[in-house]
Amino acid sequence: MIVKTSFKSLALIAVLGFGFIAPVSADEDETPLSEQMDELSGSLKRLRRAESVDEKVALIHNAQGAVVKGLAFLPSGFEKVKDAKELAKMTAGYKKMTGQLFVLLCELEEAVLAEDEEKYDEVYDKLKDIKKEGHRTYKAEDE
Numbered sequence: 001m002i003v004k005t006s007f008k009s010l011a012l013i014a015v016l017g018f019g020f021i022a023p024v025s026a027d028e029d030e031t032p033l034s035e036q037m038d039e040l041s042g043s044l045k046r047l048r049r050a051e052s053v054d055e056k057v058a059l060i061h062n063a064q065g066a067v068v069k070g071l072a073f074l075p076s077g078f079e080k081v082k083d084a085k086e087l088a089k090m091t092a093g094y095k096k097m098t099g100q101l102f103v104l105l106c107e108l109e110e111a112v113l114a115e116d117e118e119k120y121d122e123v124y125d126k127l128k129d130i131k132k133e134g135h136r137t138y139k140a141e142d143e
C-alpha cells in the first residue's frame with residue numbers, strides 16, 4: 001500500500017514536471033519562465049484578432065501549454081530567498097496561483113466554445129486581475 005501511494009506521488013510529480021522546478025537567475029534577461037510568459041501573452045494578444053472559434057481555441061490551447069511548461073520553473077526572484085521555510089511557502093503560493101491562471105484559461109475556452117461573449121469578457125477581466133496580482137507578488141523588480 002505504502003509502495004503504491006509513493007509510486008503514485010512520484011508519477012504525479014513526473015507528470016506535472018515539478019521534479020525540475022528551480023528558480024532561474026534574475027541576471028539573465030530572458031529566463032525560461034519569462035519565455036513561457038511571453039508565449040502566454042502573445043497568444044492572448046492574438047486572440048483579440050482571431051475570428052473563428054477554432055482559431056480562438058487553438059490560441060487558448062497554446063496559452064495553456066505555456067502555463068504548464070512554465071510550472072517547471074520558479075520566479076527568478078526566489079533565488080534571493082534564503083529561508084527554506086519561507087521559500088517552501090512562496091513556492092506553494094506561486095504554484096497555486098499558476099493553477100488558478102490555468103483554470104481561468106479553461107473557463108475562457110469554455111466561453112469561446114459556448115460563444116458566450118459576456119462570460120468571455122468576465123473571464124478576460126479575471127485574467128487581467130490575476131496577471132496584476134501575480135506580477136505584484138512574484139515578479140522581481142527589473143535591476
Ligand code: HEM
Pocket residue numbers: 024029030031032033034035037038040041044074075076077094097098101127128130131133134135138139140
Ligand atoms: C494573463 C496572465 C499573464 C500574462 C499575460 C503574463 C505575461 C508576462 C510577461 C509578458 C512577462 C515578461 C516576460 C519578459 O520579461 O520577457 C511576465 C513575467 C513574469 N510573470 Fe507573468 N503573466 C501573466 C500572469 C502571471 C501570473 C499569474 C504569475 C504568478 C503566478 C506571473 C508571474 C510572472 C513572473 C514571476 C515573471 C518574471 C519571470 C521570472 O521571474 O523569470 N505571471 N509575465
